[in-house]
Amino acid sequence: MSLDRLAPAIFVLLWSTGWVVAKFGAIVSEPLTFLVIRYVAAAVLFAGLCLSARAPWPRDMRTIVHAVVSGAFLHGAYLGAVWWAIGEGVPAALSSIIAALQPLMTALAAPFFIGERLSGAQKAGICLGFLGVMIAVLPKLFGGGPEAVPVFAVLVNVLGMAAVTYGTIYQKQHLHTGDIRAIATLQYGGALIVTLPFALALETFHVDWGIGFLALLAWSVLGISMGAILLLLYLIRRGQVSRAASLIYLVPPIAALQAAAIFGEALTLPMILGTVIVVIGVYLTNRKGQPAPPAE
Template identity: 70%
Template sequence: MTLARLAPAIFVLLWSTGWVVAKYAAFFADPLTFLVLRYAFAILLFIGFCVVTGARWPRSWTTISHAIVSGMFLHGLYLGAVWWAIGQGVPAAISGIIAGLQPLMTAAVAPFLINENLSRLQQIGLVLGFLGIALAVLPKMVAIDTAAMPIHLLPVVVNVLGMAAVTYGTLYQKRHLQNGDIRAIATLQYAGALIVTVPLAFALEDLHVTWNLQLVGALAWSVLGLSMGAIALLLYLIRRGQVSRAASLIYLVPPLAAVQAALFFGEALTLPMIVGTIIAVAGVYLTNRKAADPAPSGDRASKAVAS
């Protein structure tokens, strides 16, 4: 098995654990404050990793600025919006459906920004994946007692804006950062994330942190498993192929997170969630299949640059 074959599965497994980490971390730290700590430790570890492994830092200020800007969208605005919205009462089920919008957003915008078009079969796969996500999480959303836990419009809108941010960040990464050492790029991206998250944390939160073993464990996994492992794999997938294919993997995250919640927290794993997961897997498979028709010239050019 090569990394190219294993990377999608490893990415989904790692990224889906973010829901579990978020549930633990919320008891011990404000969401944005936790993200500031996560990004800061990620930068320090990435710098050390770059030094030990001899990473090549970009010499062009243009490349440096592109890396920082992409990090502002991919990490700062995306995770900041999602974590803040969940902290304001947006249920995980609704947030999961909103997350399912990201692959559709990417596929809709990619032809205009980076000249990347999908085949009819891949388009069907994207829609099928979203339907699977909706089937998996809608029953939980309907079951929410809105009287006990009112859902305000602003956090939902912020959650949607977070999906728009990661969509733009993914396309920006594909368009402007096809070259350069991924290790150095990732380090600069977390610097961009801090530029966004630090002022938001000071403006919106009390910077509450309760240091204990649970928080340290959640922070360690967030940095090593998510900020380093999962994001490095995502950047690798974006660089190797179509961004719409890489984005389609997000469809698998909410169902897997539901399975993990059932295992770790005893939450019910319903038949619609199981069936929806199967449908989402089928949609991701169709989206990631290699089309029989030749790729558009723009897509071939981008892949040539990536190689």
């Protein structure tokens, strides 16, 4: 079986663990502090991989700048917002469902930025996905009681989805060539530029150094920052932006089950119903059909 067929499933499985990692990260470290350490480790390892493989580095400043800027959005603003929101009380399962907003944002933005258009079935799928997210999120926002989540933290989480959406489109626009290992190295540099100032301003750089932290850091860097991100960059380069973004639809149910099993987070009826609708949306968005004509 080719990598093109396996890559989406592997990416979804790796990426879905990110919300569980964020929840654990808030236990063993301050969230932005953890991300700073993670970005430094990922950048160093990617740079070492590039040197050992003699990967070609971008020669023109424009490509370097584009890689840094895309990393600032894809990793820095996105993960910073999500990890901070989870640290402020947004359940990992709910945060993963909010992530399903990305395809809707991508569908709305892609025609203006890169001329992509979606078929009728894909539009219907994205609308269903948006409906599923609303069904899952709204009761948590307005239900009251001790389980209610902070509205501002949810808004920050949504802002993170807008950042990764723009980062995906930006990369598709400006990074058509170049070794993906070198691009990834520069992107983590861009992520560090965004995250470090916020960590310095909002946190004390507290870390509970130990086996738990080191194991979590190892998985974050090797499994997600390197493994999943290399697959994501591969998918973005090989396919349409909207199709790559719609893969995120498959993450919420998997991440919600992981959070329920590991942290005991409640899977409420609205959350279950919302994730079912989201899965239907990903089927409609990804099923094969005649593509819509490009925008004029």
